[in-house]
Amino acid sequence: MRPRIGELLWNTGRLVAGAIAASLVIGVGCAWVIERTDLPFRRLWHGLLVAPLAVPAFVNSYGWVSLTHDVQGYAGAVLIVTLSYYPLVYLPVVATLRGLDPALEETAYALNQSRWGAFRRVVLPQLRPAMLGGSLLVGLHLLSEFGALQMLRFPTFTTAIYDQYRSTFNGAAANMIAGVLVLCCVLLLAAELRLRGHRRYARVSHGAQRPVERQRLGLAGWPTGLLLAGVVGLAVGVPAYSLLHWLAVGSSTAFPLHDLISAAGTSLGLGAAAAALTVLLAIPVAWLAVRYRNLVSTAVERSTYVANALPGIVVALALVTVSIRVVQPIYQTYVLLLLAYAIMFLPRAVVSVRAALEQAPVVLDDVAHSLGTGSLATARRVTLPIIAPGIGAGAALVFLAVATELTATLMLAPIDTATLATKFWSASSSVAYGAAAPYALLMVLISVPATILLGRQSVLGTPDGRMAP
């Protein structure tokens, strides 16, 4: 067992390090081009650069693997997970750059700094929290990534846990690897906290912000555009081409319309139920955190974020262990599955609901009370109308995440339950690429609205500048 753990640690470590480094280069570079140069069609480019979020990572790797097996192994794994997850760095960096007062850069120029000097000494330090937050998200996603890496035959902790659990039902071994994996997550969180420090980047004045003077690209616009096109082409173009290719091949044999509809129905039903449950749990947590700020409520709120760092496979494994030992009747039922979804996706809902609640400060309640409105009427006439969009956004995010969730669904769903993700998984694992394509396409289509939502949220900004994963 020991050497195996060592190999997994080495694999996981170099994958996380490589993908974070590559994501930072692509994310910050693209963000600077979009926010600080006069490249034409910037809005379109922005949309295309965010688009990889709409392609689940395991669909992306399916797209590549089904075209060439050369991507299996370390280099291919770094390439593909980077293409899937660099938007997690790109989005917060774009948001920070957009919110950054151009006067800061102008002040640097006035102090005789070159454009590069101003970027390095003034802009980059301001981007630090966004870069760290984005890197943390990439790292956590990679630690919990199962489908993509399994398909790329690149073993990490998560794939090893699954194999142990599935092939030998060796609960003890799986639990041990899971323990090491959780330790890795905690180390990553601690590293981020440590690097982030307690510094605050205050904006001094709240005067109106002038539009930024953009760098003129001139002839350099062409190579810059080509670079962006390369990123988008690899990240979106390749899986899209592959998907359409296999769709054409697959539909020539048989189109499983009935299976497709029933799997989509199950996915959407699970998504809706999980969204409702998660938001119901998120509202009191966010309410306490915003309205009754004290040690206990902060601890409750922070504890939900811990789940954010827990890979789905660990949550699933823990629930399997607990349900078998303590509450046998709910093992392999929808109750357990929904519980797993709620634990995994509660942080997203809390972030959205919390941001919404902060739009409805207590003083509005005070005013409503002074105007003769009781507590219930105030909730109905003031608080709810203000926070409804945020609650809706949170519910939508959870809904769409559940509709494409793979790992926990594979481990916890009742036998014979078929969702889009599990149908896709069983088809592509048995190298039936054509049969997998329609399910992949449906998942991508379902993910598009969530991606648009995330793109908007990042621009509006969440309270602590961090984005929901």
Add this chain to the structure above:
Amino acid sequence: MSSLSIDSVTRTFGPVVAVDDVSLVVPHGSITAVLGPSGCGKTTLLRLIAGFLAPDTGTIRFNDRVVAGPGLHVAPQQRRVGYVPQEGALFPHLDAGANIGFGLPRAERRSARITEMLDLVGLPGSYASRHPHELSGGQQQRVALARALAPKPSVVLLDEPFSSLDASLRASTGRAVVQALHAADATAVLVTHDQDEALSLADQVAVMRDGRLVQAASPYDLYRSPVDPDVARFVGGAAILPALVRNGVATCVLGELPVDGDCADGEAQVLVRPEQLRVDGSVGSVKARVGQVSFYGHDAAVRLELVPDGPSMVARIPGLDAPAVESTVTVGVAGRVVAYSATPPSAGPSDG
């Protein structure tokens, strides 16, 4: 509208006594400013009146109706207070008209009352359909006042309503708000840390310090006869000079000055306001060197250093009469001064 009386109200937060045995009467239809530095308890007092907080001890009455007292706490929604918080806090999801109509019965929410209220605060009726983000800071503040006044409250409470506005807007919005409050015959309490605002807008100013109410008086009396040197410094420029009082005359570095009101003979401190100082030689005989001169046009703040090594003080001189920097002038004091006897320490000037 009704009068407001606060009787021996105390409120603590853990070990901190935020409001300490405060008694205050706000007569019907008048505006009282509660003035104090931040952390003095003035906002807590306002929240006690509104009913957002309950006092530990003491009684609050609207006319004869007790709204807070021993064993009794009327909820804010039953007190009928109008509340105008900092920055207005308009409901962001409602337009100005719906904001103003929020506290009205359902039938009146879209009636002529909205236009009437907009008119009262000096805004055109067409503004009813504007959303808060389409209004300037001053306009938001006026809509917030209209919203507070619309249900005809017993008392209107304003919590630093102008602090987020810039200087020019602050004065004009302040005047408009006072005009609307008087037109509505409202009883109002205005919390502020800005002494100019308090003195210029209110009928009565109540000064708070460390949770205690140290003086409540008309703006004129407060400025002329502050209860102690700290209040004197807080409500305006002040030179506090050591003096010896005998038979109503204080002798200090500026010469012999007549004392306003009673003051026991012996050691004391006298209060000289900057605008009481004259440098044209018309009164006094003390020589001073002119230091920094801050010229404002209508007047100038002139720093005077008494020769040879006397204390320095600031004089307010009409702008065109300001002396040159580094020149030597003759300093004197016009009018009477207030004296604070050193023994016993609590003794102050009598009113009037």
